[in-house]
Amino acid sequence: MRKALMAGVALAALLAAGGGTYAQDEKQGGSMIVTYKDDVSTLDPAIGYDWQNWSMIKSLFDGLMDYEPGTSTLTHDLAESHTISEDGLTYTFVLRKGVKFHNGREMTAEDVKYSLDRVTNPATQSPGAGFFGSIKGVDKMADGSATSLEGVTVVDPYTIKIELSRPDATFLHVMAINFSSIVPKEAVEEFGADFGKHPVGTGAFKLAEWTLGQRLVFARNQDYWKAGLPKLDQITFEVGQEPTVALLRLQNGEADIPGDGIPPAQFLQVREDPQFKDLIIEGGQLQTGYITLNVKTPPFDKVEVRRAVNMAINKERIVRVINGRALVANQPLPPSMPGYAPDYKGYAYDPEGAKALLAEAGLADGFTTELYVYNTDPNPRIAQAIQQDLAAIGITAEIKALAQANVIEAGGNGSAPMIWSGGMAWIADFPDPSNFYGPILGCAGAEEGGWNWAKYCNEELDAKATEADSIVDPARQAEREQMWRDIYLAVMEDAPWVPVFNEQRFTMRSERLGGPDAIFVDPVHVPVNYDYVFAKDVQ
């Protein structure tokens, strides 16, 4: 093992510098009420993959890695340090000592192994199983010939070694996603399929009460290993509340955070209300909204046509349609993602040029096609704007507004010529450029049922992506970033997508809550990093 590759060094430095910014001397105590529209389906970290349970799970459980609060900077969590072998294939994590599960037992390397075995076991039916593809032995788990990952070894109670079958630059991010959370075997076995309703982790909060369909109460974990955290004694989540209603309750002082954000319809009204406008928090998110053009379906098999559509869309107008709650996009990656190309100009809005390109492709008279869209506001309105823009260059697009699952199905089986991705795709699972490629632009995702709805498959770029992801050396990250930048710009040459905008998040907090703005729109602990919110009334 090469000492120079101790990625932990860089991280430790960041931790030392960044840790102090947040864990300040605000007093612990107090409580808050957070509302959500949809019920919480599960709090099992191997299963939960919804908006509302994502950061709840992060507060109940910990993984080996995490991010600095309010940022997308990796940091150690349950792991104290880690080393990477020279070939980039072996990761060794040294665990923090004395970390206790909510049931009082100490967390050890056995638990790490158990948790990774569990999430990759097909019987768990984890929607996150696909993230662990680089661990040695995952294929044997998937086909049922093994019940334990060959590549994960307990060295001693506080050391775990993970061997990969290929170098994977995203592996530390994978160790930070919810699916890698550490769970205690005895609790999982006790509750079986109901573990998701009886979560036991090492996190800052523990579940105190859950009235199905109504309310969840999290209580502070008195034994939490991070000193001074969490700030609040209690969080009450009230579910089943429409965002409009949630906002009214906040304004009435009955709730503290609308978990689903400020609904678009109320946005202008709240922003102009002198009483509330200062409580609004805006944040970027790792999201891009785009139109997919199915490259397997004529006439979108012609690159001229796809470029013409790129030039035909008036993105600024679409941003106005959603009251300016987004930034115009010109490439797949959102601006805060490493690998974003700030100097790239993209396809400028140019209907005349678009018409000329169509004529070049032999379609001077235009054509008729279908635009699939998820049927909740504001997506149908956005689809109408797209429809008008297309009509201006002679393309007649019929709008198919369907339930989410039906649009996803039509995208997966390739029957949709065009899809507006809003409300479905794509928010990054972790802050790394590769997460915007594999499933939605790579060849693997272009298979039947995959999320690459453009069915775009460029093998040359796939090879380059694999190459970029095998660069594990922290010293070569700039090089890796550049490779990804080139990949996305090459994608734009082929134009399988029209990147339209990067959505901004707008949320609110009541006057009595404190904490840096960034944790209320945390890019990773989505939507809110609960651990760092404090109550002003106990200070």
Add this chain to the structure above:
Amino acid sequence: MTGYVIRRLGQAVLILFGISLVTFVLLYLVPADPARQIAGRSATAETVENIRNQLGLNLPFYEQYWRYLQALLRGDLGRSYLQKTEVSALIASRLPASLLLMAGAIACELAIGLAMGMLAAVRRGSFLDNSLMIAAFVGVSAPQFVIGILLLYVFAVQLGWFPIGGYGTFHHLVLPSLTLGLLGSGWYARMMRSSMLDVLRQDYIRTAHAKGLRGRKVLFRHALPNAILPIIAMIGIDIGMFMSGIVVVESVFGWPGIGQLAWQAIQRIDIPIIMGVTLVSACAIVLGNLLADLVAPLIDPRIKLR
């Protein structure tokens, strides 16, 4: 009577069987794959196939249905695909809230509907009659999500008389009950009006007037009890109407009932929950209708149950 009830219950079982079959067919035909919903967006084809196998979604239709039916006969509604919790537990935890809401709605629709109908009948042909009937018409036709949000805005936000959504106290119950009840009350108002007019034309009413009884006494002692009975018999049938209404009303008010559960399951194609809620609602409707039929002869002895 006993024979009748047994026969009707037998029919009910057949109806429920039919409903389960139709719902199952419809869910089978939905152009979306539940296994993919479970597997998530980063799943490999292998993972999806694995889940499909585990859930038996790759089996032919009749075999899937047969499995479901067998479990159902054992009283097992299955486990939710996405929550992994037992469907019976999910429904049981939410049923009380829905029943409470329905009870509140029945109270509202009777109170409002009967009062409106009676007033309209007594002041027949007047401006009051016309405006009440127009109001009833609006009540029947207005979409419940509009009424719900309107009531919320006026009584909860502006006036602050009631909490904005939620569940727990009597105060929470008022606005959702009113929203759900308004639809029925328009209906009841019209029925009550015509029923009352019928009664007021009867000879015994004229006799009562002739005896020199005061108008109010005639109305409440002689006319009302007779006019009201046929309407009470309709409450059982209302339950079916409520079943569709609660999906909307529970969503608007954040009422933790089975309507909300169903709505969220439909969006995610969580088949076991959709099936479970459909069957429970169907049971309620069938029983409600049976109840209405059983009550009818008690009210009007001319009706015979055969």
